[in-house]
Amino acid sequence: MQEGAFLEWAEVFGHRYGTLKAPIADELELGSDVLLEIDVQGAAAVRERMPDAVLIFLKPPTEQDLLDRLLARDTESDADLARRMEAARDELRQASWFDHVVVNDDVTRAAAEVAAIMDGDRG
Numbered sequence: 001m002q003e004g005a006f007l008e009w010a011e012v013f014g015h016r017y018g019t020l021k022a023p024i025a026d027e028l029e030l031g032s033d034v035l036l037e038i039d040v041q042g043a044a045a046v047r048e049r050m051p052d053a054v055l056i057f058l059k060p061p062t063e064q065d066l067l068d069r070l071l072a073r074d075t076e077s078d079a080d081l082a083r084r085m086e087a088a089r090d091e092l093r094q095a096s097w098f099d100h101v102v103v104n105d106d107v108t109r110a111a112a113e114v115a116a117i118m119d120g121d122r123g
Helices: 021-029 042-048 063-072 078-093 107-122
Strands: 007-011 016-018 056-061 100-103
Touching: 007 021, 007 042, 016 021, 016 042, 056 107, 063 078, 100 107
Parallel strands: 056 100
Antiparallel strands: 007 016
16 A cells, blocks of 8 residues: 555554545545544544544443443453453543544434534534
8 A cells, every 4th residue: 555545544453444545535525524433543643634623532321331332242352352441441531632522322312413513513
């Protein structure tokens, strides 16, 4: 991949994730809103490269709710689960530097709140 092709990228739990810059730029040029599902590392990179971006942190209602959601997925070993929970605690401590924090206690309500934020910041 050519140098500078990614808006943001990170290695998380041994997997590489990233967002290509060109498709985002194309959509923004068309006047479209762009919503990225990224972690705190990615958000920091986006903030650095696009200072006008609106960053929304989706927060679980409680740490126990997050643990229950991860357990329900049944995709991690106990060691991986512990590592994910520690990473989540670290990310929760960083929520304050986002522009908005939305509690994801009900998916319909949380989605409506995100949409309202996007509509409000567009004007």
